[in-house]
Amino acid sequence: MTEWDDVAQQRAERESGRFRQLVAALRREVGRVIVGMEGVVENTLIALLAGGHVLLEGVPGLGKTLLVRTLSEALDLRFARIQFTPDLMPADITGTTVLREAAGGERDFVFQHGPVFANVVLADEINRATPKTQSALLEAMQEHSVSVAGTTHALEEPFLVFATQNPIEMEGTYPLPEAQLDRFLFKVRVSFPSLGELHEIMNRTTGAEVPHAERVASRDEILSLAAIAREVPVAEHVQDFALRLVLATHPGDATHPPGDEAPESVRRFVRYGASPRGAQALLLAGKVRALMAGRFNVATEDVKASALPSLRHRIVLNFEGQAEEIDPDDLIDEAVARLEAATEQDVPV
Numbered sequence: 001m002t003e004w005d006d007v008a009q010q011r012a013e014r015e016s017g018r019f020r021q022l023v024a025a026l027r028r029e030v031g032r033v034i035v036g037m038e039g040v041v042e043n044t045l046i047a048l049l050a051g052g053h054v055l056l057e058g059v060p061g062l063g064k065t066l067l068v069r070t071l072s073e074a075l076d077l078r079f080a081r082i083q084f085t086p087d088l089m090p091a092d093i094t095g096t097t098v099l100r101e102a103a104g105g106e107r108d109f110v111f112q113h114g115p116v117f118a119n120v121v122l123a124d125e126i127n128r129a130t131p132k133t134q135s136a137l138l139e140a141m142q143e144h145s146v147s148v149a150g151t152t153h154a155l156e157e158p159f160l161v162f163a164t165q166n167p168i169e170m171e172g173t174y175p176l177p178e179a180q181l182d183r184f185l186f187k188v189r190v191s192f193p194s195l196g197e198l199h200e201i202m203n204r205t206t207g208a209e210v211p212h213a214e215r216v217a218s219r220d221e222i223l224s225l226a227a228i229a230r231e232v233p234v235a236e237h238v239q240d241f242a243l244r245l246v247l248a249t250h251p252g253d254a255t256h257p258p259g260d261e262a263p264e265s266v267r268r269f270v271r272y273g274a275s276p277r278g279a280q281a282l283l284l285a286g287k288v289r290a291l292m293a294g295r296f297n298v299a300t301e302d303v304k305a306s307a308l309p310s311l312r313h314r315i316v317l318n319f320e321g322q323a324e325e326i327d328p329d330d331l332i333d334e335a336v337a338r339l340e341a342a343t344e345q346d347v348p349v
Helices: 003-033 038-050 064-073 136-143 195-205 219-230 236-247 264-269 276-292 300-305 307-314 319-323 328-345
Strands: 053-057 079-083 095-101 107-113 120-124 145-148 151-154 160-165 184-189 270-272
Touching: 003 038, 003 064, 003 219, 003 276, 038 053, 038 064, 038 160, 038 184, 038 219, 038 276, 053 064, 064 079, 064 120, 064 160, 095 145, 107 151, 136 145, 136 160, 184 276, 184 307, 219 276, 236 276, 236 300, 236 307, 236 328, 264 270, 264 319, 264 328, 276 300, 276 307, 300 307, 307 328
Parallel strands: 053 160, 053 184, 079 120, 120 160
Antiparallel strands: 095 107, 145 151
């Protein structure tokens, strides 16, 4: 390890305590409003500190919008909500150039910023809008900028999109294109609450007082902690596990035969596997998980814990997989188990 690396590691280790304190404070404030959903909250916080976008999927009424709103209340960040509807236009998201008339009668064109110019953008029910409108977020999500009338406008950091969607088989929805799905660091599924959680939800939402989250972190703190997370080192064997896991989601084709990593179910049911962004998501999320656990190194367990939210939306099923209603989560679990077995035996998979 070089002297510079040693100094960077010491600084990051000193900051790890503050990292865990902030995460604990965010969990506490979110928990004052949101009942249950521990896994959803954890994955949302991981994506926030990894600087990635999140797609929250679940049927209406489960608290997806409330979760994002509560998180924004706990952060000193500019928040904007965009309600996606079939008649929403791209300019309604990005903004547009308008003609302005000055007091002296002179006229000029000025850019009127759209709601995407915020730190935390809630794209509510994103799959209710048409594909043309959905694609308006593509450049903003990837480049953190917006181009209108030949001019590029930078977005303030951090820039995070939290999109909610109903399952695509529900009436009145448009499936998100693969190119946009790939921009999301995580896809998180929101399940129905238990009976005990429903009781607590009723107690909190039908009483005289409605709980609210207190602000616990500033914009500069979020940027600082996100930078610290990126300094967490990844051992070669851990990175190799993440890359082999991504390769295990690829069935291969006539030009590129499937590798030994791909399970038989992947070769049978998958049309396209995860992109390199999937590997980036595994490692970035692993770094945040390591710091949350009080470690300054990424373990294989951190990668495995991030496999489902990182990869489930990056696997495209073929016709047979769709007909059999195959769940990508099952394919990912099988790939992880196969790699684990091969690692334990120390033989090629």
